[in-house]
Amino acid sequence: MKILVAAKRVIDPDARIKLLPNGSGVDTQSVEYKVNPFCENAIEEALALKEEHDAEVVIVSIGPDDVTPTIRSGLAMGADRGIRVETEDAALDSDLAARILVAVAKHEGDVDIILLGKQAVDGDNNQVGQLVAEYMGLPQACFASEVSVSGTTVTVTREVDGGLETLSMPLPAVITADLRLNEPRYASLPGIMKAKRKPIDELSLADLGITDTALKVELVRLEEPPARTAGVMVESVDQLMDKLVNVAKVL
Amino acid sequence: MARILVIADHQDGDLKKSTLQTLTLARELAARTGGGFDIAVIGQGVGAIANKLTTYGAGRVLVVDDAKYAHYLAETTSKAAAALAKQTDASFVLSSTGTTGKDMLPRVAAILGQGMVADCVGLAGEGATLLYKRPMYAGNIIATVKVNTPGAVISVRGSEFAAAEPSGGASPVEAATVDGGTAKASFVKFDGVKSERPELTEADIVVSGGRGLKDGDNFFAVMEPLADALGAAIGASRAAVDSGFCPNDFQVGQTGKVVAPKLYIAVAISGAIQHLAGMKNSKCIVAINKDAEAPIFQVADYGLVGDAFKLVPELAEKARAARS
Numbered sequence: 001m002k003i004l005v006a007a008k009r010v011i012d013p014d015a016r017i018k019l020l021p022n023g024s025g026v027d028t029q030s031v032e033y034k035v036n037p038f039c040e041n042a043i044e045e046a047l048a049l050k051e052e053h054d055a056e057v058v059i060v061s062i063g064p065d066d067v068t069p070t071i072r073s074g075l076a077m078g079a080d081r082g083i084r085v086e087t088e089d090a091a092l093d094s095d096l097a098a099r100i101l102v103a104v105a106k107h108e109g110d111v112d113i114i115l116l117g118k119q120a121v122d123g124d125n126n127q128v129g130q131l132v133a134e135y136m137g138l139p140q141a142c143f144a145s146e147v148s149v150s151g152t153t154v155t156v157t158r159e160v161d162g163g164l165e166t167l168s169m170p171l172p173a174v175i176t177a178d179l180r181l182n183e184p185r186y187a188s189l190p191g192i193m194k195a196k197r198k199p200i201d202e203l204s205l206a207d208l209g210i211t212d213t214a215l216k217v218e219l220v221r222l223e224e225p226p227a228r229t230a231g232v233m234v235e236s237v238d239q240l241m242d243k244l245v246n247v248a249k250v251l
Numbered sequence: 252m253a254r255i256l257v258i259a260d261h262q263d264g265d266l267k268k269s270t271l272q273t274l275t276l277a278r279e280l281a282a283r284t285g286g287g288f289d290i291a292v293i294g295q296g297v298g299a300i301a302n303k304l305t306t307y308g309a310g311r312v313l314v315v316d317d318a319k320y321a322h323y324l325a326e327t328t329s330k331a332a333a334a335l336a337k338q339t340d341a342s343f344v345l346s347s348t349g350t351t352g353k354d355m356l357p358r359v360a361a362i363l364g365q366g367m368v369a370d371c372v373g374l375a376g377e378g379a380t381l382l383y384k385r386p387m388y389a390g391n392i393i394a395t396v397k398v399n400t401p402g403a404v405i406s407v408r409g410s411e412f413a414a415a416e417p418s419g420g421a422s423p424v425e426a427a428t429v430d431g432g433t434a435k436a437s438f439v440k441f442d443g444v445k446s447e448r449p450e451l452t453e454a455d456i457v458v459s460g461g462r463g464l465k466d467g468d469n470f471f472a473v474m475e476p477l478a479d480a481l482g483a484a485i486g487a488s489r490a491a492v493d494s495g496f497c498p499n500d501f502q503v504g505q506t507g508k509v510v511a512p513k514l515y516i517a518v519a520i521s522g523a524i525q526h527l528a529g530m531k532n533s534k535c536i537v538a539i540n541k542d543a544e545a546p547i548f549q550v551a552d553y554g555l556v557g558d559a560f561k562l563v564p565e566l567a568e569k570a571r572a573a574r575s
Binding site: 011013014016017019026093094095098121122123124125126127128130131133134135138139140141142143145155158159160161162163164165166167168169170173179180214215216217218219220221222223224225228230231232233234235236237238240241243244245248250251 | 262263324325326329349350351353354355356357358360361362365366367368369370382386387388389390391392393394395396397398399400434435436437438439440441442443444450452456481499500505506513514524525531534535536537548549550551552553554555556562565566569570573574
């Protein structure tokens with residue numbers, strides 16, 4: 001079995017995001033990058049499946065050379081090899097990222113599962129997995145909280161509005177990870193050492209036969225939402241009730 | 252004269268409020284583009300839902316009623332939605348940002364070759380320049396984006412829009428025939444969280460509990476009487492969910508559900524950025540926490556410092572009395 005896992009690096013989700021003064025983008029000077037949390041869940045799930053089913057796990061990341069550490073961290077967790085597709089960050093939207101992943105999957109051949117995070121916590125688009133599935137004509141199971149493979153069938157439990165839904169589908173399939181799918185492992189020291197010797201292929205868009213790099217969706221400007229101002233402190237439940245009933249008029 | 256197609260979001264035979272909120276954006280978009288909108292309902296036994304949508308000013312309410320759609324599957328529903336968009340000459344396809352919309356709309360965009368705006372919170376630009384606003388970075392940044400394709404597929408964050416009021420008239424309800432193809436995936440089961448309370452994203456009042464409630468038994472012992480007194484939905488912080496106090500489905504936050512009720516009461520929740528992203532657009536926020544320095548107080552309209560185990564039962568009792 002071959003599992004392709006997409007991994008994206010994002011600005012540390014716990015850090016405060018600073019905008020460039022003209023609002024054209026995010027100030028990336030001196031920011032720290034981390035692997036997108038949902039991508040870590042996807043990597044972990046691929047590794048768990050590898051342990052159970054003897055799979056090859058390939059990590060793909062799209063971007064300039066500084067996405068290589070993202071691939072290395074997946075390799076250090078236990079993935080077998082990596083692929084980096086050379087692009088500039090600003091030259092991507094969800095649709096192009098999906099078309100690149102489709103091209104990588106075809107370039108690889110014989111991919112049984114494409115695993116992604118349900119969304120990256122920078123753009124919060126939640127689209128790429130679904131787009132890949134449609135472009136490849138594959139079934140999808142998004143927002144997965146449980147995955148089990150038996151033969152050539154995968155059964156996935158999904159976190160949906162109002163409860164948990166279980167789907168079954170033949171491989172190949174696209175799965176996107178939700179947070180509660182698993183607890184990503186930490187890389188071991190031997191794992192980190194081994195990762196340095198694992199191969200990372202570098203591909204250009206031309207290598208993948210992608211000539212249409214037009215973006216369907218483009219950022220025009222970014223701004224901070226209006227700040228919410230702190231209100232008043234009340235001393236008792238009676239005061240609170242008075243405010244809710246007579247001032248805010250919400251009860 | 253661009254046409255717009257709204258795909259109605261429904262569950263368990265009921266129309267979701269988010270569909271009416273999506274209609275508000277559809278009307279704005281129609282005013283901007285000088286076109287009109289149609290509504291599509293896809294499912295099985297959805298005639299009654301379609302009949303509820305005839306008074307909102309849609310050109311037509313199209314119904315795809317087939318056993319094949321008894322359980323939503325991304326492959327077939329997206330194909331049916333895209334086919335309806337072609338039949339109605341719609342350049343814009345809208346649905347709400349529920350898990351169905353998030354799951355299906357990107358596939359619709361791929362089929363139609365359109366760009367997709369995820370989680371749209373409003374329109375921008377002037378005249379012929381149509382721009383869209385959407386949150387990024389857990390709602391800490393609002394992006395204005397442009398779509399370079401002739402139309403767009405838009406998932407609409409319902410909590411940002413008022414539910415559309417009926418505008419009179421009677422849109423014709425028409426059965427539509429589309430080829431949704433065959434899904435490779437199959438439905439196995441749905442384990443619903445059964446509750447007499449309103450759904451979290453649809454409720455007027457939400458009361459949420461955090462890790463400060465210590466354990467699952469205490470969580471429900473404190474939160475349920477308050478929710479019952481207020482007719483509220485119950486939410487939780489990620490910390491409470493991760494600690495196993497309550498089901499995943501309760502989580503309010505960027506990685507859980509985004510809510511914007513009239514009243515949000517945060518109990519024993521410190522106010523991590525990712526939680527605030529899920530509730531800071533609530534009209535009125537109340538925070539009850541024993542730590543006066545908790546970040547939640549910085550976004551609260553009314554803060555009360557003290558022991559939730561004492562204050563919340565008192566609040567429940569007084570709210571019950573006030574509302575009876």
